[in-house]
Amino acid sequence: MRSAKYQELWPVNKPRQDATEIWTAGVDSVRAEGLVRREVQVDGDVLSIHGHAFDRSDFDRIVVVGAGKAAVAMATGFVGSAAAWRPITGWVNAPEGTMADAPSDQQVGGIRLHPARPAGVNEPTPAGVLGTGRILDLVAAASPRDLCVALISGGGSALMPAPADGVLLADKLAVTRFLSSAGADIVQLNTVRKHLSAVKGGGILRRCRAGHLVTLVLSDVLGDPLDLIASGPTVADTSTAKDAIDVLRRFDPDRELPAAIYQTLEAKQQAADAVALDNVAGAVTDPSIGREVPNSVFVIGNNAVAVDEAGIQAESLGYNHVMQVARQCEGAAEDVGHHLAKMIVGMLRSDPADHRLDCLITGGEPVVALAPPETRGRGGRNQQLVLAAYEALLKIGLRSEEWDRLCLLSGGTDGEDGPTDAAGAILDGDVHRRAQALEWNVADTLARNDAYTFFDAAGGLLITGPTGTNVCDVRVALVSPPN
Known part of the structure; x- marks a missing residue:
C-alpha cells in the first residue's frame, strides 16, 4: 500500500505518467x-x-x-x-x-x-x-x-x-x-x-x-x-x-x-x-x-515476459497490481475494451479501506472486424480497444474527479498499431475533456474504425516509433488514490 504522504503528493497528471512508465518497462524487457x-x-x-x-x-x-x-x-x-x-x-x-x-x-x-x-x-x-x-x-x-x-x-x-x-x-x-x-x-x-x-x-x-x-x-x-x-x-x-x-x-x-x-x-x-x-x-x-x-x-x-516486467515496475511505483496474459486470441477489441472499462470502474469505486487493486496489466492481441473501405477511417486494434473502453465509461457517467484519477493505455510492443504511425492510445481525464469540448461522436467513430483521428484530436495517441521488438500488446489500466 502507498503511504499517506505518497497519496497527498500525487500530482493530477500522474496516472498517465505512471501508465507510460509501466508500459515502457514491459517493452524494454523484450x-x-x-x-x-x-x-x-x-x-x-x-x-x-x-x-x-x-x-x-x-x-x-x-x-x-x-x-x-x-x-x-x-x-x-x-x-x-x-x-x-x-x-x-x-x-x-x-x-x-x-x-x-x-x-x-x-x-x-x-x-x-x-x-x-x-x-x-x-x-x-x-x-x-x-x-x-x-x-x-x-x-x-x-x-x-x-x-x-x-x-x-x-x-x-x-x-x-x-x-x-x-x-x-x-x-x-x-x-x-x-x-x-x-x-x-x-x-x-x-x-x-x-x-x-x-x-x-x-x-x-x-x-x-x-x-x-x-x-x-x-x-x-x-x-x-x-x-x-x-x-x-x-x-x-x-x-x-x-x-x-x-x-x-x-x-x-x-x-x-x-x-x-x-x-x-x-x-x-x-x-x-x-x-x-x-x-x-x-x-x-x-x-x-x-x-x-x-x-x-x-x-x-514473449508477451508474458513483458507483462511480468511491467508488473515489477508497477510495484516499484507503489501500485497494488494484478497481471493477466491471454493464452489464445481474445476476440473482438471492442469486447476487451468494455471489460477493461468495467475493471476501471471497479477500481475507482472500491472501498478505500480495503487493500484494493489499483493497477491491472494485461497482455494479448484482439482482432478488429473492419468497416467497408468506403467508410473506413484510420486506426488499429489498440486504438479501437481504448476508444471502446471510453464509450463504455461515458455510458456509466463518471464524475470529474474520477476521470482525473484514471488512465488506460494500450499499445503494440512493436510500436505499430494498424496502418498508422501510433503504437496505440491513451485515455485519461485530459483526453476526455478535449473530446467533450469537440463534441465527438464516439459510436460513429468506432463503427468506422477511425480511432486514430479521435485520439489525434484529443491528445491520446501513443507514438514510439519502431521498438526493436514485437510480442503482441500490453495494456495498463490504473487509478490513483482518491483525494
Missing part, C-alpha cells in the same frame, strides 16, 4: 538486441546459444537468416556476441525504418539488412519475395560445416513471402486482406498462409543443408506455438491443407477469393491424401523430405 546478447555467448572455442554448446572445430562459418519486425535488432545482438567465433554471413528481411540503429543501413557484421516492406505497411511486397529467395538460396547452399542461425520475430509472415507454385503475390495479398478485414485471428490467418507458401510451414527447415539449424524466436503469437510464429519457417507444420480450406470455408463461404487459392489448397490436400494411402500400403513416404538437419528452436521473449 527489446530484441539485449535478449539475443544474453542468449548468445562465446567462451573460448565454445559458442553457447540458449545453453546449447557448439565447438569451433565443428564449423567453418555461421549463416544467419531471418525476418520480422525485430530482425535488425536480433541480427545486431547476434553479431555483437558471436562475431569473434567464426565468420558470419547472412540475410534478414526487415521493415524499412528499423535499420537506423544498425552500424550500417545495408548490413551488420556480414548480414545483409534487406528492406522487405515500407514502414507501417504490414503486407508482403515484391521486395520481400526477392529477399526470401535469397534466404532460401543461402540455406540450400549451406554445408555440414556451417552453423545456420534463424532469427525470427513477429511480422515475419508478411516480411518473408514466397508464393507457392501457381499462386501470385496478388493472390496472397487478397487472402490476407480478406481474412484480416473479416476478423480472422493470427492462428487462422497463418494456417492459410502456410499452405500457400514455399517458405512458411517449415520451408527453411526443408531447404537447409547446414550442420545444425538453430532458431531464436521472439514470439508475437499468444501461447508461443512455434509453427505459427512468422508462420513457422523453421519447424515442421502441424496443420494440413484441409485446415486451411476449413478456415476459408468459414470466412469465404461463397468462394469470392481468387480461384488459384482454392486450386492450390485442394491439390495439396489431394496429394497429402495420396501419400497417406501409399503409407498405408507400405510405400515410401513423402519424397520431398530430404536429409534431416539437426534443429533446435528457442523462444527467447
Whole structure:
C-alpha cells in the first residue's frame, strides 16, 4: 500500500505518467538486441546459444537468416556476441525504418539488412519475395560445416513471402486482406498462409543443408506455438491443407477469393491424401523430405515476459497490481475494451479501506472486424480497444474527479498499431475533456474504425516509433488514490 504522504503528493497528471512508465518497462524487457546478447555467448572455442554448446572445430562459418519486425535488432545482438567465433554471413528481411540503429543501413557484421516492406505497411511486397529467395538460396547452399542461425520475430509472415507454385503475390495479398478485414485471428490467418507458401510451414527447415539449424524466436503469437510464429519457417507444420480450406470455408463461404487459392489448397490436400494411402500400403513416404538437419528452436521473449516486467515496475511505483496474459486470441477489441472499462470502474469505486487493486496489466492481441473501405477511417486494434473502453465509461457517467484519477493505455510492443504511425492510445481525464469540448461522436467513430483521428484530436495517441521488438500488446489500466 502507498503511504499517506505518497497519496497527498500525487500530482493530477500522474496516472498517465505512471501508465507510460509501466508500459515502457514491459517493452524494454523484450527489446530484441539485449535478449539475443544474453542468449548468445562465446567462451573460448565454445559458442553457447540458449545453453546449447557448439565447438569451433565443428564449423567453418555461421549463416544467419531471418525476418520480422525485430530482425535488425536480433541480427545486431547476434553479431555483437558471436562475431569473434567464426565468420558470419547472412540475410534478414526487415521493415524499412528499423535499420537506423544498425552500424550500417545495408548490413551488420556480414548480414545483409534487406528492406522487405515500407514502414507501417504490414503486407508482403515484391521486395520481400526477392529477399526470401535469397534466404532460401543461402540455406540450400549451406554445408555440414556451417552453423545456420534463424532469427525470427513477429511480422515475419508478411516480411518473408514466397508464393507457392501457381499462386501470385496478388493472390496472397487478397487472402490476407480478406481474412484480416473479416476478423480472422493470427492462428487462422497463418494456417492459410502456410499452405500457400514455399517458405512458411517449415520451408527453411526443408531447404537447409547446414550442420545444425538453430532458431531464436521472439514470439508475437499468444501461447508461443512455434509453427505459427512468422508462420513457422523453421519447424515442421502441424496443420494440413484441409485446415486451411476449413478456415476459408468459414470466412469465404461463397468462394469470392481468387480461384488459384482454392486450386492450390485442394491439390495439396489431394496429394497429402495420396501419400497417406501409399503409407498405408507400405510405400515410401513423402519424397520431398530430404536429409534431416539437426534443429533446435528457442523462444527467447514473449508477451508474458513483458507483462511480468511491467508488473515489477508497477510495484516499484507503489501500485497494488494484478497481471493477466491471454493464452489464445481474445476476440473482438471492442469486447476487451468494455471489460477493461468495467475493471476501471471497479477500481475507482472500491472501498478505500480495503487493500484494493489499483493497477491491472494485461497482455494479448484482439482482432478488429473492419468497416467497408468506403467508410473506413484510420486506426488499429489498440486504438479501437481504448476508444471502446471510453464509450463504455461515458455510458456509466463518471464524475470529474474520477476521470482525473484514471488512465488506460494500450499499445503494440512493436510500436505499430494498424496502418498508422501510433503504437496505440491513451485515455485519461485530459483526453476526455478535449473530446467533450469537440463534441465527438464516439459510436460513429468506432463503427468506422477511425480511432486514430479521435485520439489525434484529443491528445491520446501513443507514438514510439519502431521498438526493436514485437510480442503482441500490453495494456495498463490504473487509478490513483482518491483525494
